[in-house]
Amino acid sequence: MASAFDAWQVELHGHRVIYRIAGSGPPVVLIHGMVNSSRHWEDVALRLADRYTLIAPDLIGHGDSATPRGDYSLGAHAASIRDLLAVIGVDHATIVGHSLGGGVAMQFFYQFPQRTDRLVLVSSGGLGREVSPL
Numbered sequence: 001m002a003s004a005f006d007a008w009q010v011e012l013h014g015h016r017v018i019y020r021i022a023g024s025g026p027p028v029v030l031i032h033g034m035v036n037s038s039r040h041w042e043d044v045a046l047r048l049a050d051r052y053t054l055i056a057p058d059l060i061g062h063g064d065s066a067t068p069r070g071d072y073s074l075g076a077h078a079a080s081i082r083d084l085l086a087v088i089g090v091d092h093a094t095i096v097g098h099s100l101g102g103g104v105a106m107q108f109f110y111q112f113p114q115r116t117d118r119l120v121l122v123s124s125g126g127l128g129r130e131v132s133p134l
Contacts, residue, residue, distance in 0.1 A: 031098065091115065
């Protein structure tokens with residue numbers, strides 16, 4: 001089966017980040033879960049690419065992106081997504097997160113509300129104690 005996505009590569013802060021893009025229309029960022037990759041969203045892309053520009057990054061340490069030593073916190077992942085969007089010229093988007101990606105999506109909204117059109121959580125993880133000690 002052919003992929004709905006085209007794969008691209010950028011360098012962010014000295015590290016390779018792979019992302020996939022499909023479709024055209026309002027931008028939607030698809031953030032995968034733990035031990036997963038942007039390929040997780042293939043079926044979604046086949047259904048939504050006719051209406052949206054789908055942007056699915058491999059988070060640092062996942063998929064085909066680099067696995068450097070460093071900060072793998074939700075906030076660091078959210079900042080990487082902000083930086084990716086800046087590089088590819090996307091000012092704001094709907095942010096969708098699954099599992100760990102849900103925590104990253106919430107952190108993205110928390111840090112960058114002006115860049116978030118909508119927040120969609122799918123079987124989401126939480127923000128963790130770094131945001132709330134409860």
